[in-house]
Amino acid sequence: MPHKNAESVLPEPVGASIKVCSPRWIEGHPCACGGVGAPKVVSNQARTGCKKAARPIVGMGHSPFVLEVVCILEREKAPAGAGRPRAPSARRNIELQQTFLNPSICRFCRGAILAAQGFIGGLPQMCPDVTIKEVVSHESTPKTMTIEILTTKLYIPRPRPELVPRPRLLSLLEAGIHRKLTLVAAPAGFGKTTLVSAWATAGTRPFAWLSLDVPDNDPARFWSYLVAALNTLPTLPQPFTSPDSELDMAPLSPARLTELLNQLATLPAPCVLVLDDFHLIHDDTIHEAIAFLLDHLPPTLHLVIATRADPPLPIARLRARGEVTELRAGELRFTHAEAAAFLYTVTGIAFTEEHIAVLAKRTEGWAAGLQMAALALQGTNQPGTTPDVTQFIHAFAGSNRFVLDYFIEEVLESQPATIQDFLLRTSVLTRLNGALCDAVLSDEAGTKPRASAEILKALDAANLFLVPLDDHREWYRYHQLFADLLQNRLAQTAPQLAPKLHQRASLWYEAHAQYSEAIAHALQGTDFERAAALIERTVEAVLMRSEVRTFLAWLEQLPESTILHHPTLCLYQTWIMLMAGNPWTLIESRLETAIHAAESFPSQTTASVPAKAAPLLSFIALYRGEVEEAAVLSERALAEIPPEDTFLRSLAAWSLGISQLATGHTADGKALLEEVTRASRQAGNILVAALVLCHQAEMAWREGKLHRAQQLYKQALDLATDADGQRLPIAGNALMGLGEIYREWNTLDVAEDAFKEGIALTERWSEVSALDGYIGLTQLHYERGDTESAEASLRRAETIAEHFDTTDIDDLLVALLRARINVHRAAAGDLASAAAVAQWLEERQLDATGLPREDHSYTVQHLQKYELLVLARWLHIQGQHDTALNVLQTVLPRFVARDRPGMILEVLALQAVILSALGREPEALDTLKQALNNAAPEGYLRTFLDEGPPLRRLLEQVISASEKRHTYAVTLLAAFEAESPPATPRPSPLFIPAPAALLSEREREVLKLLPSGLSITDIASRLYISSNTARSHLKNIYSKLEAHSRYEAVARAQELGLL
Known part of the structure; x- marks a missing residue:
């Protein structure tokens, strides 16, 4: 039967007088393990030669080895040389150790052995300090990509x-x-x-x-x-x-x-x-x-x-x-029977039915409450007395907070002072082992105690809310609720102590290269200067792993004054603000603060802050389309940043490569990006290497090399993946790029997964980086006929672009996509979309001539070719086929560079459709054949499928007119046949006059009255307008609906869904 005062077996410091393990104590405390290998009658004197323990202990069932220990402990009370038992033999030491490790032995026997180990000469140490680092580092991974796994989290x-x-x-x-x-x-x-x-x-x-x-x-x-x-x-x-x-x-x-x-x-x-x-x-x-x-x-x-x-x-x-x-x-919740069994098992007291019912009601069957109540009840018991259970239970009342306070006072304060101190001081730790606890418990002089491992094992044996985290019982944690209570108690009794404890824990973690934990304890201990220094030491490694949220969370806990004393942190914060799409005013202000802080707090580390800011400024210039300025800033950074600062130099070189490509120095730009990728990989700079690979993949895609682009994007994915398959957030850029390639190949399910997961990954560190994914998703949903999802994705893209005001490029791209979709909707009779297109054309200063604007900025010149393509589509659905063809054949080629074959394919496909609409079938077929020949090697599909039924009819003619089988044309036709019908049938632009979508509100009111048979005078009267005005509206309706009579106008309006 378990002992009713289990907690008393906890060892006191070595050298103290041990009373709890005396033969008299053993005699009155039965054993829970039944005595491993113990006889029923044991003579202590026969076992040890100790005359003070000559009385036999009958029927207690304790291990004989434990009785031996008890008598050895008794010798401390005897005068030197007066009947002291002889030291145990080496064999006996081994047997004693085996007994201690026997899983069947009860905690009381084990506690007795544990208490004795400081007195028994030659006894092997049972509970050595834990110094093994329970961290698995994957050495095959670059240093900056090391993933630390605490294996104790995986133990049952x-x-x-x-x-x-x-x-x-x-x-x-x-x-x-x-x-x-x-x-x-x-x-x-x-x-x-x-x-x-x-x-x-x-x-x-x-x-x-x-x-x-x-x-x-x-x-x-x-x-x-x-x-x-x-x-x-x-x-x-x-x-x-x-x-x-x-x-x-x-x-x-x-x-x-x-x-x-x-x-x-x-x-x-x-x-x-x-x-x-x-x-x-x-x-x-x-x-x-x-x-x-x-x-x-x-x-x-x-x-x-x-x-x-x-x-x-x-x-x-x-x-x-x-x-x-x-x-x-x-x-x-514990049932009545379960509560009774639990209380009896823990306390050894047979509660009455009434007691159990009251206590179960007080705790509401809460297991932790029952356990703390049992421990508190044990604390009221004195040796040789029976606790007043009734009085205890009736006193066990009040609000939940009062009950918890009562538990703390009764459970915690019933422990020896040394154990109380240990519990309170180590409560600041989320995980405990002997070495860490020793470090936290060290005194002001740095002297470390060496008993933490033994105390942890004793607490474990005493069931004092300590949870073992491994099979070796070396790492532990407190029950979370118990830890919370201990921390509250520490804050109440010794508020000045917690910062020191956290500081010691931080030092220990730093010494063991566990910087995240070291930073966390430094922050909790309000040692902000130390935390800032640790963050500054690890910031580049953290950013290389794309752990942006971790870095920002650390900075949020630092006072502004501390950050300003570390301008490098302020500078990196500005980088993240730029990547995250913060408003430009905030970015600019933070950058100025970083530079000013470097001037105000000069040091060896802050002297280079202006130079370190140059790569950031160069990217800001790129965002704004100021490519020449970006090149100057990049070159300055490469000249001033020391060679050993590979991270910032790689950013500067990357920016310079982009600038060279944008200014027509294609060969130099490509070569530089290749070098940046190689150097970044060599330096373990995963972030920049993966991003530059994505940029190279995008260039290959624009050059029409889809397979090469796919290969580069996959390289970026592999690079942004560790040995365990963990993806860094930066891998989202590669996923979204792959989504665009798979969309062009018409593998829409795979493309959708790539877009969505790329978005999810990038949004965790940079909302604006997800813009490309939302643009791709919008096109994909629209191509499937899922207009609702397409609209949702497009609105999300518009929101992101609106919030990110550092550049106008994102706004123009999203507006361009909206305009193209509105053209399609206007062709189907959507009046609001038609009006939106007209307004967009006016804002972008695009007219039927397709002539370029006077603005020659990089941004405008870069996007104008896409705008002209939308203009051509708009002119086409209006029936202005000649003008649309002129834009495609005369104006647009001046803006389509030779390295844009993907766009050239779209131009040729649309040109074939327009030529067919003009009745120039031979030219249309020749143009389509040229497009097919160019598209076949890379597998372009969506570019043709998006042109709809008009291009399919041309494709069928190409196949039927060809003497030899046109393999790619057949493949493309099969893709047309496999297309799912859109959710809403889209009429062909060739058969729906877009001007019908431009009916004014008053013209629509007149149109609605035409089927009623009312005369012009009656219609004018109904609408409170003059007869001449009504006739003018009717004339416009005839013109826009291509009708010649009221009957034709009504029939045409019904056909188009306007009535």
Whole structure:
């Protein structure tokens, strides 16, 4: 039977008088383990020769080795040489150690041995300090890409021996194993982790476990730990790795998760994945990824989520399908019988039914509350007395806050002073091991105690809210609720102590190269100068991994004055503001602040701030289309930034390469970008290397080299991926580029995945970088006929462009896309779209001549060719085919460079359609053949498919007129035949006069009255206008509808859906 005062076995400092392990103490305290190998009658004198312990202890069932220890402890009270027992032999030491390590031995016996180790000469140390770094570093990854995995987060918490069986809950868990999800959701302290871990260790099926923390609320980090947890499955055929597929995706993307699901489907037997403390996850991307997993989970994997709050997952849908088992607070509350069993197991006291009912009601079946109540009740017990349970339970009342305060006072204060001090001081740590605790507990002189490992193991044995994190019981954490209470207590009793403790923890983590933890403790300890220095040391590595949110979170906790003392941090903050699309006024202000701070606080590190700002200024110039200024600034940066600062020099060289390309120095620009890629890779600068590869891929795409562009984008993806398959946020640029290529190849499903995941990835660090993805999605949805989704994507793009005011290029691009879509809608009779096109043409100063504007800026010249192409389409649907053809054949070629074959293909396709509309079929067919010959090697499809039925008819003529089989024409025709019909039929522009879309509001009012048979005079009277005005409106209606009578006008209006 367990002892009623278990906590008293905790060892006091070596050299203190030990009373709790005396023979008299042992005699009155029965054993929980039944005595491992113990006889029923033991003579202490026979075992040890100690006359002071000559009385036999009958029937207690303790291990004889423990009794030996007890008598050795008694010698401390004896005078020197007076009946002292002899030192145990080496063999006896080994046997004693084996007894200590025996899992069947109770905590009281183990506590006695633990207490004795400081007194027994030659006894091997049972609990050495933990110095092993529980971090796995993937050495195959570049230094800046090292992903640290705390393996203790992957261990299944081991159930305690005092665990009360709860078969009703285990049966519920087992019954739901064939469903997709088990959701264990309840407030803190309801035993969620304990229950699931008991199920995991009791069953025969394999379990993978992931204990989540606040830092895991990052998609990239979450992905790393998810894969690491799954790799612990013993039945895994081979470790999960980054698959070399047609399109590798970002972390948590549907395509990336699909690869993972496919690997999970190969598991030879059903397994279970547990995500514990899921309430700490708030990131939408992670929630969406888990929802995707649940939608497609193979039968080989069952997911368990333990959380304090319902996650934003499609629980209702899963519930309707019978695919989720839910265990909530109602199920987890201890029943009357379970509470009785638990209290008896922990305290050894037989509570009355009334006592149990009152205590269960007070705690509402809350497991943590019952446990703290039991510990508090133990603290009221004095040796040789029986606690007044009735008085205790009746005193156990009040509000929840009062009850928690009572627990702290009773549970915490019942511990020895040394243990109280240990608990309070180490409560600032999220994870504990002996070495770390020793460092935190060191005194002002730096002297470190060497007993933390032993205390941790004793606390573990005493069940004092300490959770082991590994099988070796070297790393621990406090129960979260207990940690919160300890931290509150520390803040109340010694508020000045916490900063010092955090500082010591920071120093320890820094010494072990765990800089994120070192920075976190420095910030929590308000040692802002130290935190800033650590951030400054690691900022480039953090940015190279695209961990922008981490960097910003650190800066948000630093006072402005501290940041100003570190102008380099201020400068990098400005970089991020630019990438994130902040308003220009804020960017400019922050940049000026950084430069001014460098002047105000001169030092060796701040002297180069103006030079370091030059690459940033050069990119700002590029955003504004000022390419010559960008080149000057880039060259200045390369001249002034020292060679060892490879990160900023690579940014400057990249900017210079872009400037050279924009100013026509194509060969020089390409060569420089190649060199930047090579040097960045060599230096481990993943961020710049991946971005430059994406830029090179974009150039290849513009040159019509789609396969080469695909190859470069994939190189960027591989580069932005570590050994575990984790994607950096910068990989989103490559994904969106691939989406555009796959859209052109008409593999729309793959393209949509690429766009969406590229957007999700880039929006986590730069909203404006996602603009290209939304533009691509808009085109894709429109091509599918999904006008609602297309409009939603386009509006999102417009919002991003509006917010990012550093450049006008994004606004012009989005307006250009809106104009092109409005042209199509106007052709189908949408009056609002037609009016919008007319307004856009006026704003952009585009008329039927197609002549260029006087503005010769890079931005205008770069975009004008696209605007002229939209103008040609507008003229075409208006029936002004000759003028449209003139724009395509005369004006536009002056703006289409030779390295834009993709755009030339679009020009040729539209030109063929317009020639056909003019009745010039032979020229139309020749033009189309030229386009087909140019498109075949790279597989262009969407450029032709978007022209619709008119081009398909021409394509059929090409095939029928060709003496030899035109293979690519046949391929393209098959793509036309496979096209899904749009959601709303789109009439051909050749048969719908666009001027019909330009009816004025008054003309539409007149048109609505025509079917009524009213005379012109009556119509004028109804509309309160003169007869002459009514006749004028009717004449305009005839002209725009190409009608010659009222009957024809009505019939035409009905055909077009205007009536």
